[in-house]
Amino acid sequence: MAAMGKDVVLRVEGLKAFYTSKKGLIRAVNDITFEIRKGESVGLFGESGAGKTSVALAILGMFEDISRHFASTAANEDNVRLWEMKDEARKKGITSKEIGVDLPGVEGHIWFEGMDLLTLKEKDYRKIRGNEITYIPQGSTKSLNPYSNIEEQTAEGLWAHDEDDELNEFLVIKKVLQTLDLVELGDVDLRKGMKPSQFSVGEDQRVLIAMALIPDPRLMIADEPTTAVDMAIQLRIMDAIQIAREEMHLSMLMISNNQGTISQTCDKVAVMTAGHIVEFGTTETIMNSPGHPFTRAFIMSNPSMAVIRKIKEKGMRIRGIPGTPPDLSEPTIGCPFKERCEYTLDICRDKKPEYREVEPGHWIMCHRYEELPSW
Ligand code: SF4
Secondary structure, three states: OOOOOOOEEEEEEEEEEEEEEOOEEEEEEEEEEEEEEOOOEEEEEEOOOOOHHHHHHHHOOOHHHHHHHHHHHHOOHHHHHHHHHHHHHHHHOOOHHHHOOOOOEEEEEEEEOOEEHHHOOHHHHHHHEOOOEEEEOOOHHHHOOOOOOHHHHHHHHHHHOOOOOOOOHHHHHHHHHHHHHHOOOOOHHHHOOOOHHHOOHHHHHHHHHHHHHOOOOOEEEEEOOOOOOOHHHHHHHHHHHHHHHHHHOOEEEEEEOOHHHHHHHOOEEEEEEOOEEEEEEEHHHHHHOOOOHHHHHHHHHOOOHHHHHHHHHOOOOOOOOOOOOOOOOOOOOOOOOOOOOOOOOHHHHHOOOOOEEEEOOEEEOOOOHHHOOOO
16 A cells, blocks of 8 residues: 555554464454545454454554453463564564564554554553544443443543543533534433433443544544444434544544445445455445455345345345355465455465555455456
8 A cells, every 4th residue: 555645544554463362373464554544434344253353452552462361261382482482572673574483462553643553652552542542342332331320431531531630520521411412312411310221222322432432532443333233223323423423523443244334434445354454445446346256245245235236137146155264373375265266266375466456546455356257
């Protein structure tokens, strides 16, 4: 991808995020690059296990701590040795590529507002996490405190980052009410003292969105924010996110395997499978003229109404992606989609395709893009 432009809020460059498990080293995110501009919303779109949440955790500076925590449950000799090598390499300032061994942890660059987050100390990261970069986690209504009312919980992010003691109760309450209004919670004045259990799941979800919006972040990461609610509520929550985002000129990384969610909220889409971004482009390009065989197969496996119409017009059948995703404990040789792709040739097995720009702003990782039938 091109060098970082002035209005780029986040640039993820050559990011790798590996962790250890009982199966060995899992290459969850394997050398991905993308960027998000000011006010832009980019979707990470792909099947479960593709590495989408690992990307979010890496940006938030949480991937390595969580990996080390879980490493203790899979602490065989090989895994312990890998983490020791990682610590040694870090002390010496060398990368896994330089020593020729894949290591656990995060490598690459995560540029945020011009600084590389991967070089920050934890105390500096804490000033950014939950403040300049906020997060709506997956299955997130469980993360609300059942004993605290929604006014207190929405205000937490403000108080936690008030290092210069600039806030007062009046300002905080005003901001809480404004933000809960912005996500259209309804009757905020009357209900601000109520606990999460007194709201519907959809309303709790709005509280979580308000918590992510209240610090006026530069970037909000939303990880499958509507999986717990039905379709009608999903649409209303997506609307609330869009309205708030436009009002605040907020950049967003939306993580989802749902075409509707991505289409409704994203300007651009990065398609992920097996830890790789295999296609990147505008939402219109990805949803209406996908170029990569994985993107096409993934869209066809769970089609929107527009795709169903197209499938019928072309006399095709709706079908799932054949086979299972590759074993990420094995290094990727060749194309990460080679075992499930209907167009695989020998070159796909032997050589990893380059990630190349096939038209302005449209990136694809496939040897055979030019030879594929039109969509
Ligand atoms: S590189 Fe080969 S295996 Fe991979 S998506 Fe393209 S055609 Fe399919």
